[in-house]
Amino acid sequence: MKTIHSNKKKLSPQQPAWQAGRREELLQTLKSRFEKNMNRHTGLQWAPVQATLEAKSGKLWSLSEMERTGGEPDVVGYDRKTGEHIFYDCSEESPKGRRSVCYDREALESRKEHKPKDNALDMAAAMGIELLTVEQYR
Incomplete structure (x- = not known):
């Protein structure tokens, strides 16, 4: 999987720093939202x-x-079939850390000039999320 470019160090869910350092702060942010x-x-x-x-x-x-x-994930529903809560990114604009990207690798590789650093499908996969369908977006 491709790494998302960022100034901040990326931690996996298994690393102790993720468990101890960010968990409570993130839960509080999500609860407040x-x-x-x-x-x-x-x-x-x-x-x-x-x-x-x-x-x-x-x-x-x-x-x-x-x-x-730069996103603002929030709960938008509950799937009774899977028993999972559904989160969408509810930011008003495209998050700063996810702007100026192509849709997929094919589009990225076909760009000759002003090539973006990444593509949306690879970024989503690296974050363990899926992109919304057109129907979900509306």
Whole structure:
């Protein structure tokens, strides 16, 4: 997988620094955003969301990567089939850390001039997330 370019050191969910240093701060940020934007997740409560994130450090790490690149992830629903909470990046604009990229590797490699540093599909894969479909975006 390709590394996302950033000034900050990238930590994997297994590294102790991730576990000890960022976890509580990120959970507080997510909780605050959840409480300020209740219209995005009507009928959902924070406690079950937090319990899920605490049990699955990989998911929490992915949300941390979204935050690190300038995003604002928030809960937008709950999938009863999978039992998972659904997060979207709810920032008003494209996050600074994810601007000026091509859609995929093919588009990136076809650029001759003013070539971006990365592509959206590889960046999403490196963060452990998926891009929204057109239907989800609307």
